[in-house]
Amino acid sequence: MKRKNDTNVLIEFGSNTAKVYSCSALKSTDACFYRLPLRLASQLNSSQMLSEKGIKSILDTIADVKQRFTNNDQIRLIGTEALRRAKNSAAVQQRIAEQFGLNLRILSWQEEAEAAYRGVLGTAGASGRIICFDIGGSSTEIIQGKDKKIERSKSFPVGAVDLSRKFIRKQPLTQCMYTALNMELERKLVWKNNLQLKLLGSGGAVYTCAMVALMHAGKSESEALKEIDGSTLRRSEIIRQEQSYRALTLEQIRQIPGMDPSRVDIILPAVMIIRRIMENTREYSFIVSTRGVWQGIMFANR
Incomplete structure (x- = not known):
């Protein structure tokens, strides 16, 4: 039986960050979270074994999470692309079960896409026929649907962490590095779209781009935080950020108002993914969603 003091806790082990979410077991409101930049994608060796x-x-x-919450709290664990790739993921699951008595559920890309789609539906403007995208450290999911029904979806093997590791040796980038990164996106991220649909974006990279855009427009940090969910980002702003990051050192990027310090070295490939998606979908703007996989999983039955 759920009690009013009980808490639902979800840890999402992504390719770039681990996200810890908690909310009342009886209400879906007032959820809170924090992020830890584990960079699991960077811990996969050439044999795809997690170090x-x-x-x-x-x-x-x-x-750490178990210390923060009581025995009455339900803790769920999910993993995405980095753990999907890890050939020793079963051994990781076994160690977690033995040490904590918890089950790590590794989502298929289809489950991740469905959860991301279900999660963003709570964003203002997310109604009717939409296309949503979710950018991770090792993969990017694009989902098209109408209201609560998914019509088609696809997972692309391009993520901000992987692209940064593979193509960026220093910043500012050389023209050769930038061209190679662009060619990789043109080759691997292809989404044919014949309809003009509402576009929504989610994930940490989208959140960071939106914060940078809002603060560049003169908003304070507190104002930006209040306005970010449901705000609109135009392609011209994405291109502005891309050109800016190309020309700056990592330390200069770190000083940009709104920048997430844990994404300094991966923000350029992230905005290039966004720009590529906007080109593929022929959209000149998209709606920013601060929601995503975790809402889709945690509140699936509400």
């Missing part, structure tokens, strides 16, 4: 350092970061995160 001991990467595994330890997962175990340490779970241990």
Whole structure:
């Protein structure tokens, strides 16, 4: 039986960050979260085995969360692309079960896409026929649907962390690095769209781009935080940010108002993914959603 003091807790182990969400077991409102930049995608070796350092970061995160919440609280664990790729993911799941008595559910890309779509439906403007995209560290999902029904979806093997590791050796980038990154996106991220549909974006990279845009427009941080969900980003702003990040050092990017310090080295490939999606969908703007996979999983039955 759920009690008013009980809490639902969800830890989402993504390719870039671990996200910890909690909310009342009886209400879906007033959810809170924090993020930890584990960079699991960077802990996969050439054989696609997750390193001991990467595994330890997962175990340490779970241990920390269990200390913060009581035995009455329900803790759920999910993993996405980095753990889908890891050939030793079963061993990771076993260690978690033995140490904490918890089950790590590794989502298929279809489950992740469905959860992302279901999550963004609570965003203002997310009605009728829409296309939504969710950018991660190792993959990007694009989903088309009408209201609550998904019509088609696809997972692309391009993410901000992986692209940064593969193509960016220094910043500012050389023209050769930039061209190679662009060619990779043109080759791997192709979404044919014959309809003009409402476009929504979610994920940490989208959130960061929106914060930078709002503060560049003169908003204070507190004002930007209030306005970000449901705000609109235009393609011209994405191109402005892309050109800016291309020309700056990492330290200069870090100083940009609204920038997430944990995304400084991956923000350029992230905005290039966004720009590529907007070109593919022939859209000149998109709606920013601060929602996503976690809402789709945590509130699936509400």
